[in-house]
Amino acid sequence: MLRIENLSVSYGAIQALNDVSLEVPPGRVTAVIGANGAGKSTLMRTLAGLEKPQSGQVIFNGEVISGRKPEDIVRMGIALVPEGRSTISELSVEDNLKLGGMWRSHAQRNASLTRVYSLFPILKERHHMGADTLSGGERQQLAIGRALMTGPQLLLLDEPSLGLAPLIVTQILELVALMARDSGLAVLLVEQNATVALRIARTGVVLNLGEVAGSGTSAELLASEELRHIYLGTGS
């Protein structure tokens, strides 16, 4: 579904990503883990079109998408939930959701809205309230809901656990994993918290200083020396 080939991105003299290659299959969660500054967010921002790659390419459903604008990439079926609470606090909950996928037909958008409300009932309950009145966990649900409103085939989640209570993180991520399995949605999940990410992802990639340091199934990665080395500074 999504193939990343030899992707390099730099901010001036700083090389944020170096020769990263990776495949994201449909119907499951793929985790990208790594420490702070490993290039995880840069990877997500580049996939969504917010950063331009220096070299390499991103291919989605057979089409090269790297270098395109974010508003075009989201129309092709890739939705990013950026780091932090990516909701618009000046708008109501429902307006935040309605903003997603305005180019789609009325029927499609209504179906998506019904689905988002059934996934996250709290959003339906609060649909008239300002997004700034929501709690952190509710706002993260709203951010994911807005992304789902665009009718994505690939959902990019950047650090959804940041600043949330572990119980809420588990609830939200389990919902995402269920959605991936049931609807064929591909999910690329970026997390600093490797245990959380690998618990719901089937496969994962470890990024270290902008390069792929390892990949494999979640079980393999959890047991791997490389991961220990990067996170705990042990091993060789």
Place this chain on the structure above:
Amino acid sequence: MTFFDHLLGGIASGSVIALMAIALVLVWRSTRVVNFAQVGQAMFTTFLALAVYRGTGNWLISLIAAILAGAILGLIVHFLVMRPVRRQDGSGAIIATFGVLIALQASASMIWGVDPQAYPPIVDIIGFEAFGRTWPFSRYDVLVLGVTVLLVLLLSVVFTRTSLGLRMRASAFNPTVARLSGVRVSQMLALGWALAGSIGAIAGVLIAPTFSVTPYSFDILLILAFTVAVIGGLDSLVGAVAFGIGTGLVLSLVSGYSDSGNASIVALVLLALNLLLKPEGVFAHHHSRSV
């Protein structure tokens, strides 16, 4: 003249100030730039409208010409001046708007000259007569107030009830999230400049019959509209309307009880007080803003 008379006399000029402040707010919301050329654009389109009026003899056609010219001029300023300087820091963009203002005033002076010109009112500008006296409120004031109210209602419906309005608001509040949601933010930006240009043009045509039209006679409107927009919170249409009309009333009182030359001084005092006491603006969404 009684206190009430002075208040009545300030409503129409307050409406025009409000419209001009709305134009500033629309550009500020989408680009975070105070467009000091806005009043220059309105001056220029008013001269164009005057030429159309003299040619056709039809006031409505001249107003429509001003609205179209305002939109086009707004787009020209946006694409030719503001987009190229957008990579600069904020002060670069603001200085650029002053450059546009000076260029427009110089061009208008060359094309139409600096001699005062009269813009004939479409309806009676002499006050209504009732109860044996003339009131400081004319048919023309009714027209100005009516157009302002209509425009504000129309704008609020577009902004709060339509998908276009939602896209424009989202682009203004958070362009990144708007783009990630699929909104073509650059189009919304251009639309904001065009809309502001048209509203400014309407304000220009409405106020023109009340003074002599010269390339520089709109400058006072810039000071007043800027003050109103800042006090209202720059983000807020409601603030622009409320403080626009309020300022019209205050200025009418000031010039009624002292001298009309004091009006701009009072406006600047109000601005200074606002920046000292509540710099984020009375109706602002955001609660921190550096000044």
